[in-house]
Amino acid sequence: MIWRQPEGSPIVDGLPQIFWADGLPWREANLWLMLQATEARKDIATIKSKSASIYAYSKWLEEAEVDWRDFPTRESDRCLVKYRGYLIKSRKANLIAPSTTSQRMRVVIQFYRWLRHTSLLSPEWPMWRESFISIKRSNEFGLERTFTVNTTSLSIPNKSTVGEKLEDGLFPVSEHDRAKILEIAQSLAPREIHLMLMVGFFTGMRIQTLASLAIQTLENAVEDPATPQLYRLAVGPGASPPVSTKNDVTGHVWITKSLLDELMVYCYSAERLLRQAKAKPENRDLVFITRRGNPYADRNKDRSPAINVSMSTLRKIGRKHGISALKVFKFHQTRCTFATELARLAVKAGGAIHAIGIVKDALLHRDESTTIKYIKFIERTPIKISMANDFTKAFLGVTSESHKVL
DNA sequence: ACTGTTTCGCCAACGCACCC
DNA sequence: GGGTGCGTTGGCGAAACAGT
Numbered sequence: 001m002i003w004r005q006p007e008g009s010p011i012v013d014g015l016p017q018i019f020w021a022d023g024l025p026w027r028e029a030n031l032w033l034m035l036q037a038t039e040a041r042k043d044i045a046t047i048k049s050k051s052a053s054i055y056a057y058s059k060w061l062e063e064a065e066v067d068w069r070d071f072p073t074r075e076s077d078r079c080l081v082k083y084r085g086y087l088i089k090s091r092k093a094n095l096i097a098p099s100t101t102s103q104r105m106r107v108v109i110q111f112y113r114w115l116r117h118t119s120l121l122s123p124e125w126p127m128w129r130e131s132f133i134s135i136k137r138s139n140e141f142g143l144e145r146t147f148t149v150n151t152t153s154l155s156i157p158n159k160s161t162v163g164e165k166l167e168d169g170l171f172p173v174s175e176h177d178r179a180k181i182l183e184i185a186q187s188l189a190p191r192e193i194h195l196m197l198m199v200g201f202f203t204g205m206r207i208q209t210l211a212s213l214a215i216q217t218l219e220n221a222v223e224d225p226a227t228p229q230l231y232r233l234a235v236g237p238g239a240s241p242p243v244s245t246k247n248d249v250t251g252h253v254w255i256t257k258s259l260l261d262e263l264m265v266y267c268y269s270a271e272r273l274l275r276q277a278k279a280k281p282e283n284r285d286l287v288f289i290t291r292r293g294n295p296y297a298d299r300n301k302d303r304s305p306a307i308n309v310s311m312s313t314l315r316k317i318g319r320k321h322g323i324s325a326l327k328v329f330k331f332h333q334t335r336c337t338f339a340t341e342l343a344r345l346a347v348k349a350g351g352a353i354h355a356i357g358i359v360k361d362a363l364l365h366r367d368e369s370t371t372i373k374y375i376k377f378i379e380r381t382p383i384k385i386s387m388a389n390d391f392t393k394a395f396l397g398v399t400s401e402s403h404k405v406l
Numbered sequence: 407a408c409t410g411t412t413t414c415g416c417c418a419a420c421g422c423a424c425c426c
Numbered sequence: 427g428g429g430t431g432c433g434t435t436g437g438c439g440a441a442a443c444a445g446t
Binding site for chain 2: 042046049050102106107110133149150151155157206207208246291297307308311312330331332
């Protein structure tokens, strides 16, 4: 048998496929996934995420011996209703998190909506009841607007109060812990890992952004006109060279001069140049290259295996040395820590209103509601700023000179 | 609330470069 | 030429963040 690409259809790299236990593909689900990638032009990472939910559903179908087309008269016997019950039970038993529970149900509903729309499935009875709810939101000028969202009787709500999210989810580390983490990283981890943690903690960049930073990005850094100690790095698809960001936002992130200098020194160090020599041409300009000449985060695999493994090792080292802060430490917490620290400083320097703007800029949030979560979080937490903190020094040094900018 | 995007978890087996 | 450091690759999946 010879595989040929059909005329005119694009290749979707990494498209997941779902198979039943007997080896047959679930054609409908696979078709949906493919159309999501092609017609709907969703990011491949999104497709993978969705497929994980559909896959979980398919496993349940087989385990519970339920047909996915089963919509009998009695509501409680219908496949979707049964699955909903199962999900809620799993959540209660602490087998899956509330956010995952909602996600699983939501994606399955999306899939069934499409099934109904394309008439691949037309059950005699309605699969669920549709309803609309209104959500109020205010924009940056304080004007309120309302928009409606289509929901179904099957969806599983995951209600969380603004301001609490940071606490039970990802939380910032204390400055004491941060110092400890950096200390351990400096002495016991590869230099690159220490540097990446430094950049994470003091610029708030995501790993994805960090891993795609190019030397040119650093060389093109612009000094902030009002504050000589601060530089701005252009990131996003619109920057030159492009640096990847979540949701493809383009903007500038701040970096202190001392950190920028340190990075520049590293860029031309023998260690890094050796790695550069091994890298493929398209990766040569990256600031951070693994010893084998690869980028630390591989966008195509939508994972950052090198970083994951390094962080796992770092945690192990932490356990060995009895550093409790490292036990559950994740790289993304560097961003979270940066955000709350910056918010604290900004609130102190100019009040909450200014703070929102500053933090939003620094973290490249397109939407204020995301930033507000951080501000609310620090408002609920007692403020304890130690003046000995490097971060405070670095930023307060400049804030006192220019309240206009910070 | 819904939808779309990212990051993170663990483990096992392997593999390359470097050091002794 | 065997150990070791530092990743790589692949498989399983979970849970969070961000924007509307």
